[in-house]
Amino acid sequence: MTTPLTLTPARRADGTPVLNAAGEIDMSNSADLASAVTSALGDSGGPLIVDLTEVEYLDSAGLSILLSYADRIEVIATPLLGPVLTICGLTDLTTVRGLDPADPADPAS
Amino acid sequence: MSDGGPTGPVEDAGSGPVAAGADVFFVDGEVGRDLAVVDWAATPLGPPEGWPQSLRTAVSILLSSRFSMWMAWGPELTFFCNAAYRRDTLGRKYPWALGRPAHEVWAEIWDDIGPRIGTVLTTGEATWDEALLLFLERSGYPEESYHTFSYSPLRDDAGAVVGMLCVVSEETERVIGERRMATLRDLGSDPSVVRTEQEMLAFAGRQLGGNLRDLPFTLVYLFGDEGSARLAAATGIGAGHPAAPATVPVDDAGGVWPAAALARGESALVALDGAPFTGLPAGGWPEPPAHALVVPLLQQGSAPYGFLVAALNRYRPLDEGYRGFIELAAGHVAAGIASARSYQAQQRRAEELAELDRAKTAFFSNISHEFRTPLTLIMGPVDELRGRLGAADPQVREELEVIRRNGLRLGKLVNTLLDFSRIEAGRMRARYEPVDLAAVTAELASVFRSAIEKAGLDFTVDCVPLPEPVYVDRSMWEKVVFNLLSNALKFTFDGSIRVRVGVEDDHAVVMVADTGIGVPAQEIPRLFERFHRIEKARSRSNEGSGIGLALVRELVGLHGGTIGAASAEGRGTTFTVRLPFGHAHLPSDALIAGDATATVPATADPFLHEALRWLPSDSRDDGAAPPASEEVGHGTGEETAGGLPGRGMPARVLVADDNADMREYLTRLLRGAGHEVTAVEDGQAALEAARADAPDLVVSDVMMPRLDGLQLVAALREDPRTASVPVLLLSARAGQEASIEGLEAGADDYLVKPFSAAELLARVRANVELARLRNHHARWRTALVESLQEAFFVCDEQGAVVEINAAFTEILGFDAEGLPYAPIHPWWPDAEDDPEAHRLVAEAFAGVVSEERGIYTVPVTHRDGHRMWISVAFNQVQDLDTGQRATVGTFRDVTAEHYAIQRETAVAALSLRLSQAASLDQALTGALEEVRALWRAGRALAVVFPGAGGAPVVTATGGDVAWEALTEQHRAALAGLREGPSLAPATNAAGTAAGVGLEHPHGPMVLWLDLDGHRPFTGQDQTLLSLLAGHLAQGLVRAHQIDQQRETAIALQRSILGPADLPEGFAVRYEPAARPLEVGGDWYDTVPLQDGRIGIVVGDCVGRGLQAATVMGQLRSACRALLLQDPQPDQVLTALDHFAAGVPGAMCTTVFCGILDPQTGHLAYSSAGHPPGIVVYPDGALHLLEGGRSAPLAVRPGSARPYAGHVLPARATLLLYTDGLVERRRRPLTEGIGMAGEAVQEGRDTGIDVLASQVMTRLAPAGGYDDDVALLLYRHPAPLEMTFPAEATQLAPVRRALRSWLTKCDLPPQMVQNVLVAAGEACANAIEHGHRDAPGDVVYMRAEALVDRMRLTITDSGRWKTPEPEANAHRGRGFALMRAMMQHVTVTPGPDGTTVDMQTRIA
Incomplete structure (x- = not known):
């Protein structure tokens, strides 16, 4: 039984590419995330907005992917994922929004 | 397989094509598969697609049940069963049996079960059989097996009975276990x-x-x-x-x-x-x-x-x-x-000991016989002499009295001993006659009245007439009364003595009560023992053989009566004799007619004489000596009559007078009377002459030159050589005052001139006689003191010993030449070597100096250094000459008695310790403490050498030590004792240790004492140690047997109780009562139900022992079956009421029955008179499950029972128990329940199994539980345990299960997330290892919620590497995540896999 994960590429009104992820990300499907980010980025240098608002679980395998693209992506997440994103250092490398419950994620998403 | 016979089926059911409609079998993957391949078309049931719905439903219920069941359907009763039945009962008959007619499947027991099934089919009513013996052939031989089962009818779609369902639980283990x-x-x-x-x-x-x-x-x-x-x-x-x-x-x-x-x-x-x-x-x-x-x-x-x-x-x-x-x-x-x-x-x-006692009595009575003849030859002539000399010399009479009194006393002692030997030999010729016991006793008591009143005591005789006569032997009864009265007088110094005769419980009761010194409580049991005397008791006399009360008891026993003593130290003693009325209890040939004319018997004499002699002499009136002067006067008369001093020996008289005429007159006069006379001129010359050669008498004038008469007297008295020479002063001065002056100066007599010749001679003679008598007295006293068997001594006011006798020297080794012996006396034990003994002597000495009289038993050191014990009796007296206080005492050597008493006391104390011990260890530690205290040893050790090379086990007072911790020298000494003969004590050269070998049930044992070395370990000590070691060995064997029996009982009870596999989250305990060792009727049970819920039962049958255990077994089985049938607690208990009503001994059983949903924590329960369950919340609050209560079982069968519900919140703990856990005498039940709640609260940080042990230990009374206890604990939710293959695809389902379980634990969302991440990382690691090292291996995960902690354990079969971030960056990150999410992370690599243990605190 694989881990449920839906990855949907989209674009904002301003043309910024967005990758909407919903479900759980672990060792069994982190490769799917990698290929989805690669294809959403295409040839552009970014930034790609990776929206993790609907992600309920994210482990070190998923974090590794995000870290490897850190200079070309921005991340929107929820307070629930705050500790893992902070501990792995992603918040120091790129913009991560939505971690503070008082400051909701970018309404543009 | 009808042709297969009872030897059992072996053929395979084959694997034919799966029949159509076989989906009905897929409920179960195991038996269902085999059912699907049965050739159903060949059975009367036909292919499954044609089966009626009722059959399909029945099959589906059967297969989905986890409880053991089989069913039969259709005209041939075609056989079906489920997996549980296959496992528990069917054995090798599987899968052959499926689809066969039931009578073939169970051919060997068809005679038993066929008729039952027939009944179900014809009547439609269910059957119930409890532990029925059936010989199953499921293992290749007919096997004894027991089954509790119910056959219930199965109906087809039309409602007709076409089959039956059997729910069965096999009870072979229980039945056989109980039987064994x-x-x-x-x-x-x-x-x-x-x-x-x-x-x-x-x-x-x-x-x-x-x-x-x-x-x-x-x-x-x-x-x-x-x-x-x-x-x-x-x-x-x-x-x-x-x-x-x-x-x-x-x-x-x-x-x-x-x-x-x-x-x-x-x-x-x-x-x-x-x-x-x-x-x-x-x-x-x-x-x-x-x-x-x-x-x-x-x-x-x-x-x-x-x-x-x-x-x-x-x-x-x-x-x-x-x-x-x-x-x-x-x-x-x-x-x-x-x-x-x-x-x-x-x-x-x-x-042998009894024989020794008999021999002792025989010995004494033999000598007593030998004494009788000489006694007769003494007493006869003495009485004759008394008659003949009645009017003669009072001195002679006095001495005759002494002889007579002591003769009587000796005679009494001899007679008592003879009475004993007669009783012992059965030769006591009793003559029982009916008497008015009140009158006889009052008469006997009156004999003692004067003696008692002379002693200053009140004497009350309260003897009301009795309703009927009592048969007594008068002479025996006299001895009883006299002995009791004489005993009372001896030990009573003030207050009263009371004699009462009355009726109590159809017995005549005679009480002799005194207000004397009383008897210490520990001495009462030995009061009537022969030759037993109470040490240190204050009494009027130290005389006595310790035989009087023993004789009284024997005599009362001959009358069919009893004697008892009640006493309070310092308050008095009451002896109570109880005699039955009538003569039915007496031998008929010993009865005689009554003789009304009873007289006070001769036996009273010795008692009275003895008693009177204890009293102070000023209250004596029996033959007291008349004043000596009378005797002299008497003699004077005789001489006057006879003219010559017939009896007078010639005396050497020194005459001093300055008047020559007077000198000559006196000389002539005295010489004429036969005396030898020296005459001098004045006092000085007289003094010199007297000093040179002391005369028998000095006759001196008062008025003389140089030294007058009064000065002469004073000078003579000052010199010891002449102090006792009598002086007769002659003076011309008449009058009372002059004579007083002379006498005060120390003169013995005074004669006023002029005096007649006769008067002078009479006075001279009297004084000479008197002096001689005085000398005689002194010699007699010396002889008497020297002849004493007991040591005699006199102490002066300062406590210095100034006089001793030969026995003193013989006993202590110190002779008269060393006198005076000033305190501290040389025989005192050394204060440094033996401070305890020194203290005893110092205390006794303080008593000797300060008290008027007393008795002490003390340790002393003989001149040659050996230790002995003496019993000292002393009295203070006033020295008449000096006016000083002195102490006169005697003592005897009681060393042997002392050690005998010490031995008996030690053996008794040790036996008591051993008998109180509930286990082998307790027996040993108790005995060690006893032995250590006895010798005041620094430490006592016991070393047991188990067989087969096991390490020696050391038990020690003051904390155990390891064998290795002992010095090599010590170990060698212990090993040496072990090799030596057992019960042979040995000491080391320095005297600092003693040891003895003996048998311990686990192997040879050495008992070792570390002594202080100050006091020698004597032969007496060795004997005692050997004796104690022997007793200890026997006591240990007994304790060992108790241990074994206890272990056996517990093992068997637990094997009956089961269950072997508890559901997760539960812990149970059973503990039988500690003393007396008995299992009882308490039980616990958990019953997994089909829908995942769990039935919980804790019950308590009345009574103990096998009977209660049997009732318990039946109720437990019935309760299990009822829970499976209808899982509602109130219904179960109502049905159990009916069942219990038919089981003898089951009435009043209390039961708590609950049904727990482990998913939600909901507990539905009903209680039949059982103590309330306790729920302890995570915050420590208590809740009692007090709802759903009604009467114990079978008290009101038929009436409905209530039930209640309670939801166990996450991390709450449920405690069920039987009353043995909380009920104690003199303590309200609520207090015990509170203590149990506290114990659970305090253990909320521990796992449930450890907690169960903690609760049992904490609530156990000091001596162990006195009732049996069953206990059941559950903590919600039960720990989560998962085992899954090491594959990445497993991560999501594992996470889902963990998330669901964490939700049940009631944790904040962020914490749930953190735990999920940490667990996910650990699982991912495990999966990676699994792939690398052993593909296909499994990972084990366990999550447990304690009250304030969460604990996760993940175990795989691989090896962890130290995180290497550059090699595998995200793994290293995973490890960092785990550490960040949880508070403790421990990775334990092992040869077979790696375990990650993670814990975090729940806020």
């Missing part, structure tokens, strides 16, 4: 009554013979000295049977039983085929046994006593339990033999 336990319990049922070996074997035989099922026949052989074993007992088999020969040779390999192997302590399994074994009895079975197990009757530390042949039940396998049962039975027999043999040895010893 009953035998073992019976075997050990009365260990306190030790029998002879023969009786013991007969008793054991009756118990073994009572269980012909497990033991079709048994034989007990005991090894003899002659190289063969003899048949000592047999059960279930005649003694003449060839398999039971009277003897079995040990060395002959051809013997019926392999005696040689057994002599070596080995067991043997013997096949019972061949010649000697034909025609064996079958025991409780249709067929004779096929095998016998022969086990040795082991003896501690020695070759076996013999062996037990136990024929085996051919219908059960010889498994560990069976073998264990036989070995335990053999153990009981062996223990019984050991106990009987040791009892015999003790009996022999007791007889």
Whole structure:
């Protein structure tokens, strides 16, 4: 039984590419995330907005992917994922929004 | 398989094509698969697609049930069963049985079950059978098995009965377990009554013979000295049977039983085929046994006593339990033999001691006989002399009185001893006559009135007439009354003595009560013992043999009566004699008619004389000596009459007078009277002459030159050489004052001139006589003191010993030459070497100096250094000459008595300790403490050397030490003692340690004492140590037996209780009552129900022992079945009411029945009079499950029972128990419940199993539980345990399960997320290892919620590498995440895998 994960590429009104992820990300499907980010980025240098608002679980395998693209992506997440994103250092490398419950994620998403 | 016969099916059911409609079977993957391939078309049921809905439903219920069931359907009763039934009951008949007619499947038991099934089919009513014996052939042989089952009807779609469903639980283990336990319990049922070996074997035989099922026949052989074993007992088999020969040779390999192997302590399994074994009895079975197990009757530390042949039940396998049962039975027999043999040895010893006592009495009475003749020859002439000299010299009379009094006393003692020997030999010729006991007793008591009143005591005699006569032997009764009264007088110094006669409980009661010194409580039991005297008791006299009260008891016993004593120290003693009325209790040939004319008997004399002599002399009136002057006057008269000093010896008289005429007159006069006279001119000359050669008398004038008469007297008195020379002063001065002056100066007499010649001679003679008498008295006193057997001494006011006798020197070694001995006396024990002994003497000495009189027993040191004990009696007296206070005392050597008492006390104390011990360890530690205290040793050690090279086990006072921690020297000394003979004490050269070897049940033991070395360890000490060691060894054997019996009982009870596999989250305990060792009727049970819920039962049957255990077993089985049938607690208890009403002993059982949903924590429960369950919340708050309560079982059968519900919040703990846990005497139940709640609260940080042990330990009373206790704990939610293959695809489902479980734990969302991440990382690691090292291996995860902690454990089969971030960046990150999410992370790599343990605190 694989881990449920839906990855949907989209674009904002301003043309910024967005990758909407919903479900759980672990060792069994982190490769799917990698290929989805690669294809959403295409040839552009970014930034790609990776929206993790609907992600309920994210482990070190998923974090590794995000870290490897850190200079070309921005991340929107929820307070629930705050500790893992902070501990792995992603918040120091790129913009991560939505971690503070008082400051909701970018309404543009 | 009708042609297969009872030997069982072996053919395979085949694997034909799966029938259409077989989806009905897919509920179960195991049995369903095999059912699907049955050729249903060949059965009356036809292919499954054609089955009616009712059959399909029945099959589906059957297959989905986890409880053991089978069913039969249709005209041939076609057989179905589920997986549980296959596992528990069907055995090798699977899968052959599926689809077969039921009568073929169970051909071998069809006679039993066929009619029952028939009843169900015809009446439509269900059956119920409890533990029915069935011989199943599921394992290749007919097997004894027991089943509790219910057949209920199955109906087709039309409602007609076409089949039946059987719900069954197999109870073979329980039934057989109970049966074996009953035998073992019976075997050990009365260990306190030790029998002879023969009786013991007969008793054991009756118990073994009572269980012909497990033991079709048994034989007990005991090894003899002659190289063969003899048949000592047999059960279930005649003694003449060839398999039971009277003897079995040990060395002959051809013997019926392999005696040689057994002599070596080995067991043997013997096949019972061949010649000697034909025609064996079958025991409780249709067929004779096929095998016998022969086990040795082991003896501690020695070759076996013999062996037990136990024929085996051919219908059960010889498994560990069976073998264990036989070995335990053999153990009981062996223990019984050991106990009987040791009892015999003790009996022999007791007889020897009794013989010694008889010999002692015989010895005394023999000498007494020898005394009687000389006594008669003394008393006769003395009485004659008294008559003849009645009017003669009072001095002679006085001395005759002394002789007579002591003669009477000696005669009394002799008579008492003779009475004893007569009673003992049965030669006491009693003559019982009916008397008015009140009158007789009052008359006897009155004899003592004057003596008692003279002693200043009140004497009350309160003897109301009794309703009917009492038969007594008058002479015996006199001795009883006189002894009691004389005893009372002896020990009463003020207050009163009271004699009362009355009626109580149809007995005549005579009480003699005093207000004397009383008897210490610990002495009362020995009060009536022969030759027993209470040490240090203050009494009017130190005389007495300690035999009077013993005689009284014997005499009262001869009257069919009893005597008892009640006493309070310092307040008095009351002796109560109870005699039955009438004469039915007396031998008819000893009865005589009453004689109304009773007189006070002659036996009163010795008692009275003795008593009177205890009283102070100023209250004496019996023959007190008249003043000496009278005697002189008397003599004067005689002389006047006779004219010559007939009796007077010539005296040497010194005359001093300055008047020559007077000098000559006196000289002439005195010489004329026969005296030898020296005359001098003045006092000075007289003094010089007297000093040179003391005369018998000085006659001196008062008025003289140089030294006058008064000065002369003073000078003479000052010089010891002349101090006692009598002086007669002559003076011309008349008048009272002058004479007083002379006498005050120390003159003995005074004569006023002029005096007549006769008067002078008379005075001279009187004074000479008086002086001689005085000298005689002094000599007599010296002789008397010297002749005393007891040591005699006089102390002056400062405590210095100034006079001693020969016995003193003989006893202590110090002679008169060393006098005076000033304190501290040289015989005092050294204050440094033996401070305790020194203290005793110092205390006694303080008493000797300060008290008026007393008795002390103290340790002293003989001049040659050896330790002895003396009993000192002393009195203070006033020295008449000096006016100083002095102390006169005597003592005797009581060393032997002291050590005998010390030994008896020590043995008694040790025995008490041993008898109180509930286990072997307790017995040993208690005994060590006792021994240590006895010798005031620094430490006492016991070292046990177990066999087979095990390390020696050390037990020590003041904390145990390891064998290795002892010095090498010490170890060598201990090992040496172990090698030496047992019970032979030894000491080291320095005297700083003593040890002795003895037998401990676990092997040879050495008892070791570290002494302070100040006090020598004497031969007496060695004897005592040896004696105590012997007692200790016996006590340890007894304690060991108790231990074994306890272990057996607990093991068996627990094997009945089960269940072996508890659902997760539960912990249970059972503890039998500690003393007396008994299992009882408490139980707990958990029953997994079909829908995932769990039935929980805790119950408590009334009573103890096997009866209660049996009732418990039945109720437990019934409750289980009822829970499975209808899982509602109130319904279960209502149905159980009906069941209990039919089981004797089940009434008033209390039960708590609950049904727990482990998913939600919801608990539905009902309580039949059971103490409330306790729920402890995570915050420590308590909640009692007090709803759903009604009466205990079977009290009101038929009435509905209530139920209640309660939701256990996450991390709450549920405690159910029986009242033994919380109920204590004199304490409200609520207090115990509160304590149990506290214990659970405090253990909320521990796992449930550890907590169960903690609660049991914490609530146990000091001496162990006095009622049995069952306990059940559950913490919600139960820990989560998962095992999954090491594959990445497993991560999501594992996470889902964990998330769901964490939700049940009621944690904040972020914490749930953190735990999920940490667990996910650990699982991912495990999966990676699994892939790398052993693909396909499994990962194990366990999550447990404690009250304030969460604990996760993930175990895989791989090896972790130290995180290497550059090699695998995200793994290293994973490890960092785990550490960040949880508070403690521990990685433990092992050879078979790695365990990650993570914990975090729940806020």
